[in-house]
Amino acid sequence: MDFSSLKNQIIVRVGGIALTLFVLFQLSYSNSYFLTIIAVFALAVVQVILLIRYLNKNNEEIEHFFEAIKNDDFDSISDRTDDKSYNAYLHHRFEMVIKKLKKARLMRDERSQYLSTIVQHAGIGLITFNAAGNIQIFNIAARRLLGVDQVKNIEELRSISHELIESFKALKTGGRALIKLEKDGDMQQLSVYAIELILGGENYKLISLQNIQSELEENEMEAWQKLVRVLTHEIMNSVTPISSLASTVENEIMYNLQVEDDHLNITKDDMEDIHLAVQTIQRRSEGLIRFVSDFRNLTHTPQPKFQLVSICELMDQIELLLKKEFEENQIKFQRSVSPNNLSVQMDPELIQQVLINLLKNAIQALEEKQERQILINCYQDESGNTYLVVRDNGSGIDEEALSKIFIPFFTTKKKGSGIGLSLSRQIMRQHNGSISVKSKMGEGTEFTLRF
The missing domain is CATH 3.30.565.10 (Histidine kinase-like ATPase, C-terminal domain)
Structure with missing residues (x-):
């Protein structure tokens, strides 16, 4: 029989108590053997006490095992499992569980270290904080962008930019903001993006920061170049005919002004040509005025009334x-x-x-x-x-x-x-x-x- 098994131990002990009680029951019908009855009764009591002590001992071992797991104190379990004298089967099972827990903890620590390294060396700034503003993650890129070292609460960043902190608090999941921030005399355009998280029943917010000043400058330059091309095209389409027609009218008038007598040599056809040219100039000029008016409307949109x-x-x-x-x-x-x-x-x-x-x-x-x-x-x-x-x-x-x-x-x-x-x-x-x-x-x- 494998007495290292907890189940077998209990069966043997309960069986021994049952056998002793059966003998005691048989002897109780006889008036003789009084001392034997007392001895058998005492044996039954001792067996019950030993069974209770055995079960308590196992309960203590199990309780200590779970308490050590709760506190991540695997070494104390290992020290106790070296003692094989009491319950080798139980201790063997403990050791199997400990090995798996240690392996899982090692994998968890390695994964945590891996993710921490990625976060710290990410190219964009990352900040996480809870509802009280206490910061859990503040990576290298974020420290470099904001020009600070270690920060425990986002309120400590208010001296850098009040607008930045207000955007941190106001942004919801998927929200974006563009914040201007001056650092060492250079202007930064920080793109702020927020995601709200719930971990362990507590609300957290993940903020990503990225300086997009150079990208904005490139886009701005490209937009200006496109706008200038469009403006040049529109203006030249109107100014070129106006200039040409004005030159024609001027040549006609100058020719007639050079005539020595008082009778101008202007025919009806010439007057019609001059009239048509002036009309064309007027239409083109009105088109330019509308163009400028449209441009002014584009640059003077009213502020929204939400x-x-x-x-x-x-x-x-x-x-x-x-x-x-x-x-x-x-x-x-x-x-x-x-x-x-x-x-x-x-x-x-x-x-x-x-x-x-x-x-x-x-x-x-x-x-x-x-x-x-x-x-x-x-x-x-x-x-x-x-x-x-x-x-x-x-x-x-x-x-x-x-x-x-x-x-x-x-x-x-x-x-x-x-x-x-x-x-x-x-x-x-x-x-x-x-x-x-x-x-x-x-x-x-x-x-x-x-x-």
Whole structure:
């Protein structure tokens, strides 16, 4: 019999007690053997006491084992497992569990060290803090960007930038902010991105920081170059004919001024030519004035007046305003809003202006289509971002035009001003949102407004 087994030990001990009690029961029917009865009874009591001590000893071993695991004190367990004199089977099982726990702890520590090394040497700044602002992670890149060493609470960074700390607190999951920060006389443009986490029942926030000053400067230079090309094209298209016509009129007038007698040699045909030239100059000048006016409107958009707006009510107003155009152009207009009570903080007049511009563009894109459809889909994602998607089944936009579509004054339409989409992007930026476009030739175009 394997007495190292806890189960076998208990069976043998309980069996011995049962046998002793059976003998005691048999002897109790006899008046003789009084001393034997007492001896057997004492033996039964001793067996019960030894069984209780044995079970208590095992309970103590198990209790110590779990307490050591709770405190990660595996060495104390190993010291006790060296003693094989009492319960080798139990100790053997303990050792097996200890080996697995040590292996798991080693793997956990290695993984933790691996992730910590990655976080510390990541190319972007990473900061995590809890609801009280206490910082858990503050990597090397973050320290370099903010010019600090060790920080325990985000409030300690307020001396660097009040705006930065307020953005840390205000941003929700998926939220972004662009913060200007001066460091050693150089201006930094910090792109701030936030993710909210729940670990162990406690709320945490992960902030990523990246200096995008050089990227912004490159984009700004590229945008200026594109804008200058467009402006040059528009202005030269008007100024060149004006200059040419003005030169023609001037030559005609100078010729007649050089005539010696008082009778000018101007025929009716010459007067008509001069009149036509002056009319052309006037039209081109008015075109330049409109161009400058459009440019001024683009650079002087009003500040949004935010209020909570029901998306369903906004869709009702848009549909009412464009209902006649939809009917005249035989367009099937559909909309969907999920959930029905979806509301967004916005300036309703400015967003209405954006949507009307997108819908009128869609109407023009459907001119060559037999079946004409426009769909507006409004929904909210898990992060709380709201999307308004305007989709048509028109002819689509080619890739070259798509890359320039938000450049001011760029247009593919004969009578277009080229400021509608640029103005729409500016309005969405004022709402801390964005506008994007996807298009495929022959299949249609999709504009997405993200709040």
